[in-house]
Amino acid sequence: MSRTIASDTFAHSSLRVHAADNVRVALKDLPKGHEVEDGGRQIRLVEAIRHKHKFALADLAEGESVIMYGVTVGRATQPIAAGAAITTENVEHSTDSHQPQGRRDHWNAPDVSSFQGVTFDGYHRPDGRVGTTNVWLVVPLVFCENRNIEVLRQCVAEALGEDPYRDYKRMARELLHGQAAFEQESTPPEQLFPNVDGVRFLTHTLGCGGTDNDAEALCQLLAGYICHPNVAGATVLSLGCQKSQIGMLKAAVAERDPHGLRPVHYFEQQATGSEETLIREALTTIFDGLAEANRVTRTPAPLSELTIGVECGGSDGFSGLSANPLVGAVIDRLVTLGGSGILSEFPELCGVEHELLARCRDEQVAERFRHLMDAYQRHAASVGAHFSMNPSPGNIRDGLITDAMKSAGAAKKGGDSPVVDVLDYTEPSVRKGLNLLCTPGNDVESTTALVGSGANLVMFTTGLGTPTGNPVAPVLKIASNSELATRMPDVIDFDAGPIIRGEARIDKLADELLRLCIDTASGRYQPRAVRLAQYDFIPWKRGVSL
Template identity: 35%
Template sequence: MKDQDLIVLHDDDNVAVALRALEADAFVDLNGQRLRVLSPIPAGHKLALRDIAQGAQITKYRQTIGIALRDILAGAHVHVDNVGMPSQHDTEARAYATDTGAVPAKRADTFLGYLRADGQAGTRNYIGVIASVNCSATVCHAIADAFRGDALDAFENVDGVVAITHQSGCGISSAGEGMAVLRRTLTGYARNPNFASVLFVGLGCEVNQIEGLVDLLEASSSRPVRTLVIQDEGGVRDAVARGVAMVREELHAANRATRAPVPASHLKLGLQCGGSDGYSGITANPVLGVAVDLLVRSGGTAILSETPEVYGAEHLLTARAVSAEVAQRLMDKLHWWEGYTEQNGGEMNNNPSPGNKAGGITTILEKSLGAVSKAGSSALKAVYDYAEPVREDGLVFMDTPGYDPVSATGQIAGGANLVCFTTGRGSVFGSKPVPTIKIATTTALFERMRSDMDFNSGATIDGSLNVEEAGARLYDLILEVASGRKTCSEENGIGDREFIPWLRGAIM
């Protein structure tokens, strides 16, 4: 229910969301009743629809998002000063319902992609220069920088040469969890269909030896993989010169690749939200959810992630898991995160950032309920570890932190060839070699950051589109971007520094 001032998401909710900034002592009309606003309420924030007693549940989306820390009067601002987390969040009671609903008819959509020999399809055609260790990062960037400007003018089918560098690769155990995750991430990038070929660059004496990476790739990648060791080349200058020559050789082969129609089932879409606000769960995330359902109907894959940001909404996912085993695997991941945050002196409700709270989000429960809506309504088919290769089609989940660059890095390592990123505060993000579509929650944000936002979901509260119509338009944009249309982040040159693996284990 919506009027020009407020939106009530469900009749059972005891809060509404302000569609514009409301002044104290103003009156709002809802269902023919006038309600006096008791204090200033920013746009996107919550207003109490009726008196809420201390200890009572605060409900939004017909779900509990917190409890009242004190009596809250109708018309009051409902936010961090009067809302807290329940004393205990039950992550078991509503699991394993396995209600996946009716399956709609299949679609047969296509996009123009780069079909690879291993059966995958790229949405872009890059060459990657991948560091095995931080010690080779500068050399990787120097090699990639040699192909900026007009250096690729003769190679019209190549999108660029990108350096993939990080802060690890040595000072960790060769057999520990940290090394396993790092190697899985690096080899996952090398297998990503948006790379025509890759060059691994190492120092020579690091723990993460290049030979080990190549051994992991040989059985699973059909694309060219070349190697370069700085110490074997005689130092930085010689290594850069040799690397530039090697990439130049690969450019000729990469340029022979051309776009051709391929089924949309080849799309693996990473789902991200960052800089969320009070509108994220009302506009951008539900709109993306509609697009996800359309992609799934075409046989494609959508990867939901950011495990700490499904905490409090996990029952909405386990209720449509295809099996009790899939539901339990998701619950196991959440329990791990509860212990992980506690060991490090934190709590799961620490997740909403200052920007999230300024935008109207009060608790992690509220944030998660909005975040999960970007997964649409399809059945949850699998749960993957961080950077694990995604082999199932349909909706899947990957265990990642909520920190966007780390989460997207895991998805791309898992095979995502396109990312959709919803934002309410205005995140600027790119993720070479994978294009990122940024989706604004409001028209005001879309207009204010027009050079960074690709899609305006604010039309759903402005009244020009409903959620289903906006989702269908977003899905069309996804196919266009997959076919080569540049995103704002690509036009802005963003994406060369956003590779951030999840660093695990002891640094020694």
Template identity: 50%
Template sequence: MASQLLKIHPSDNVIVALRDLPVNADVAWAGSHYSLPYGVSAKHKFVTEDIETGGAIIMYGVLVGRASQPIKKGEPITTFNLKHDSQDYSTANRQPYSYVQPDVSKWEGRTFRGYHREDGRVGTYNYWLVVPLVFCENRNVLIMKDAFERELGYAQTDIYREHVRDFLHLYQNGDLRTIKSMEAFTEREPVRKKQERPFKNVDGVKFLTHEGGCGGTRADANTLCALFAAYAVHPNVAGITVLSLGCQNSELKTLEDEIKKRDPNFNKPFFAFEHQKGTEYSLMSGAIKETFMGVAKINEFERSDAPLSKLSVGLKCGGSDGFSGISANPVLGHLSDIVVGLGGQTLLAEFPELNGVEQELLNRCVTEEKAAKFEKLMRDYAGKAEAVGSAFAFNPSPGNIKDGLITDAIKSAGAARKGGNAYISDVLNYTERATESGLQLVCTPGNDVEATTGQTAAGANIILFTTGLGTPTGNPICPVAKVATNTTLANRMPDVIDFDCGPVVDGTQSLEQNAEALLEYVIRVASGELTKAQQLGQDDFIPWKRGVSL
């Protein structure tokens, strides 16, 4: 029988309930017995000793909060008796760090089928990208999107339009009663028809929209250009079309300069069109013609074998629960250590969700210079939040708290486990490109889409996204695979979840076994197997304006 309890770190003074524990239950862990005066729901924690007001709560071996009132042995921690607190940190206090790299010999020689680019990187998909430099061009981008996707076979099956059509037919025949009673109709599994695609080697033409480029600060406009430049040089992008109004803050020259900064030898097809030089028709007809010719050109690329060292794996969590730091996140951590051991890249983002584990991460940085960069980015970010009356401590959502993540430090300590144990080879600011192998920290918000948008800009060619509550987040050019922390979620949302880490909680698989099964899945996705988010057309894209976003 699987255990009901888990104590994560020897120094912890809380124990996690893996099952619902009733009032007055007597439970045991490592020779100690606990009588529970209150019920403890699965994913929540109870204390192993009496805690006085102001006493420290330790979980994952780090400070995650302080008691706001006395907590008796066996009582659960809640928002009523616990307040966020975390360990201070400093580059000056760095301690020696070492870790034992896992044995990766069984993965050496393994390959995935990707698209080799002239800069040496390998794409997991082959996309053409269409972007507006300013929100004024969103309508034109969406018109192009409708035309290209429908005519080239990339459009999603319009099952919901079929719903409306069926309902309209019933309404026109005076049958509103039937619509009201059609529960089975609304719950039936949709059939998504696969369309014929004339360009077999082009995985899609992707169209981005946004609300920026003008009217905000010049810094925001320049950051937007840097973000688009990062997407242009991304290995999953083979060519790009840019629509510009002409007078906006996000200038075409700035975009071109940012591209050259990231890739001085950039030679992908690049077409730019300015609206103010003529009519909408001339803009659109020219953009459509050149884009079509570009798509035909990149259709010449074909997948071929690439070593696993060419993987760049984004590590992300969202809709987290009390099992995130126990199952899915440490599974990603072990996978990250394997990929790093093979010479690949892994990218850990979401700086507000590294709150409380900064010192450990500083210790793991390969140089003091990189540690200092991480410290500065964290302090600047936290300072901006505090300046507007917020703080990293406000990060947990109501859903996080309900499912056991009582403080941001608890959430962060579990979230950081996605980064495994490897040394941190580099620290990247938002829109900076990853050029080193190994584990890297990427400055992004915790916001799901802002984070995946930023990880993709850093160069992730696949993102693993752990979730305990369920979230459909995707990205236009980087496949995002959803990894469930528990089997209940995987069964409840099978159209969203790609991989289940529930066996780690159930005790039917070890963390290492589950991680290796996940890596096999990553290889299949990198070779062209579509994630659920890709199947749903979940192309989420939100630029971060570098303001306060947690």
């Protein structure tokens, strides 16, 4: 989608994003009676408009389309006067036909001359891929093993002296016993594995009691994590009687790692004997795996080895104007340099399908997108749901009135480059360039899927503040507004707010953000989510519990 905006600048009190739009966005709180100049006309506001919200530029009749970003984002359910606010009371979700308007033959690639020859320091794996982190993974095949995973988590943290919640535990003791009763902690031991970024422990609620498809999807997702370039190896715990069997996971791993280059250790509790034996043997593989992983050091790799997943959560009315197009500009730069991007959240592509279809590199890719999108909508309809139900109360409160309005801004994270492939949930990304991945709009489920399909770094935009992270891939948080960046500095890594204030151009900040991505991929910058040990992992359950 084009990042071009109407001639007005962000320095004004409001903005018309696209020349075809019949609404403007308030960039700050505007009082009733405030006059706005638009295309040589004066629009007087008939009511106060809160910042991030939209108001009509002309009288809209009932049934008339609301246009923003140059596409239909809603339909008037009652007459709307020029200068009146667009709300859930007067507009409902509506989109254009998603038939493509011709195939786009070329795109305007950005100037990346300043990044030619630039590398990042990554972990080179035997299969030729390059990781941005180096972790050992501990995985349960079924929720019955979550307790044992937690035992292993605490034992490993204690043994390595790397408890990420040490300060919070000290806080709790002080609150309960008082400062005088607080016993001074000893200095943490010297880091034993300096070339390893840690051990990551996954837990989930799947593996049994669901459909065969959900069991297979879980194994495919876990295989994507086990074989991820950021992962040195894995320890897997199975109960034994569950639906997601060890043999299923081994087959899924073999698809991705046919030569068995990744060390994976499997344990079945019902065949092991005592719990103590299970824990001892699992701990042995973890510590032996850390010693082996520590032999791998960071060395230079081309930017073409970066695959960045893009995600948004807690979006606001500014997300589609600042953070999302900024991230899209970074993806365009990475694709031009030979790297890859993955755009997900199919419910948040509703309404811009025709633009994405026009960007597909061939009819086969376009047909895959059409098929997966239609199948998803049919599945939602079968349980009485619709993509129009996607916006959250927080989205609506901050100006995203319909799903189409949210989608038109969310899709900008994918930039303008051609769509080279469309992936179903858990499918690995294999083509360089921009990929579309079928996931839900749920922040954590979608981020989990992005990494499972191969993203070795994630850019996550937010307007309200979302702490989401991932256990395997670093997640960078980009704020759509400076107020959020100031209010939640322990969560936000990059501020796109200067775009809204007209103090910085997207192109300039895109270069800065790409450099931050390179520093993160090289281990020189640690994202806030990693510092907070925000390691979220939620598989997408598409079926029913049985």
